[in-house]
Amino acid sequence: MTDKNTTDSNKGDQAPVEEILTEVTRVPLWDPENDDVLVCRQVRQETHDVKTFVFSAREPRAFRFYPGQFMTFELPVDGMITRCYTISASAARPYRLEITVKRVPGGPGSNWLHDNMLPGKEINVSGPGGEFTADATGEEKLLFISAGSGITPMMSMTRTACDLSEPTDLHFVHAARTPSDLIFRDELALLAAQNPTLKVALTCDSASASHQWTGYTGRLSLPMLSLMSPDFKERKVFCCGPARFMEGVRHMLEEAGFDMGKYYEESFDFGAETAGTFEEHASVAPEISEQTFRVSFSKTGHVVECSPGMTILSAAKEAGLMPMSSCQRGICGTCKSKLVSGEVDMNHGGGIRQREIDQGKILICCSTPLSDVEVEM
Known part of the structure; x- marks a missing residue:
């Protein structure tokens, strides 16, 4: 921004810069209520089974x-x-925007992306959403612990901190099966070289003779973590990766006497697929009726009983059904469905647009029936 006291002669020298900045600020923001199409601009092969897909809007948009x-x-x-x-x-x-996706054997979503998503192809999206975030430029000392494709949110946080200034005090621990499975290995080394307050430590379950590997070898353990981050008890910990990995990290930290009030994790659970959602117990909807209602699923023909105050998703799961869902708090939009008939009370967290609500769509994870309802599922 040009200072108001700039002289006329200086203004003449800075005119080209002002013009560039003006053009940049004219780019409208991505509006999740109205914008819903991304165009693939680039595909990068990160490892043998991981790709990064780079997207932008059809017309110039700034994402926030x-x-x-x-x-x-x-x-x-x-x-x-x-x-x-x-x-x-x-x-x-x-x-x-970029997403980095690991091909999951039998996973319909990841395999479709790997096999079909090419530059120029368009895709419908909604968001952004989620609460798993940290400011690595703040005063708190942080420790990121990830495994496999769980590195993606940590990478976004780390890249952001390095772009904005420099992480205040960040230790980044990542685990992989083999050296060939290490995602962003070269970039992390470069960021650590450029930012003295970023310390990166990598470990592999095993290393073959075909790969030169001088890093840690073996599964992450308490003695290993103590070498990687000697003061880990003083840090706020963010963890992301497969469920068993995160369970092991939790037990390891508890064993060490770590204050678990400073521990945060993001779960990846879509059955055979992975999807980032913030790990937190779903809250129960307020009791708004003493009556039990019937919920019919038009596509499958199933009918379940929904007790007072229970969400449609909870009723379905209690009856042994497994509708597609993830966050269970109305944030991710995974359980979005058409309400064919009936009324519900929906308390969502941003996972559905107003125009979709106007079209009769609901999120079953946060919708409590006010009458007998039929859902297109």
């Missing part, structure tokens, strides 16, 4: 998101499925 948040993608598989993928890009580079 917190590092660690995710986008919900509508994928044309078996009609249509939704999947949530964490944004791996820096929030300080607002004109493009």
Whole structure:
């Protein structure tokens, strides 16, 4: 921004810069209520089974998101499925979004992306959403612990901090099966070399003779963590990765006497697929009726009883059904469905647009029946 006291002669010298800045500020923000199409601009092969997909809007848009948040993608598989993928890009580079996706054997979403998503292809999305985020430029000392594709939210946070200034005091621990499975290995080494307050430590379960590997070898353990981050008890810990990995980290920290009030994790659970969602117990909807209602699912023909104050998703699961869902708090939009008939009370967290609500769609994870209802599922 040009100072108001700049002299006329200086203004003449700075005119080209002012023009560039003016053009940049004219780029409108991505509006989640109205914008819903991304165009693939680039595909990068990160490892043998991991790709990064780079997107931007059809017309220039500036994205505003917190590092660690995710986008919900509508994928044309078996009609249509939704999947949530964490944004791996820096929030300080607002004109493009990136997601980094591991091909999951048998996973319809990840395999479709790997096999079909090419530059120029368009995809419908919603978001961003999610609450798993940290400011690595703040005063708190942080420790990121990730495994596999759980590195993506940590990478977004780290890239953002390095773009904005420099992490205040960040230790980044990442685990992989083998050296060939290490995602962003070279970039992390470069960021650590450029930012003295960023310390990166990598470990692999095993290393073959075909790969030169001088880092840690073996599963992450308490003695290993103490070498990687000697003062880990003084840090706020963010963890992301497979469920068993995060369970092991929790037990390890508890064993060490770590204050678990400073521990945060993001779960990846879509059955066979992965989708970033913030790990937290779902809150129970307020009791708004003493009456039990019937919930009919038009596509499957199932009918379940929904007790007072129970969400449609909870009633379905109690009856042994497994509708597609993830966050269970109305944030990710995974359980979005058409309400064919009846009334519900929906308390969502941003996972559905107003125009979709106007079209009769609901999120079953946060919708409590006010009458007998029929849902298109």
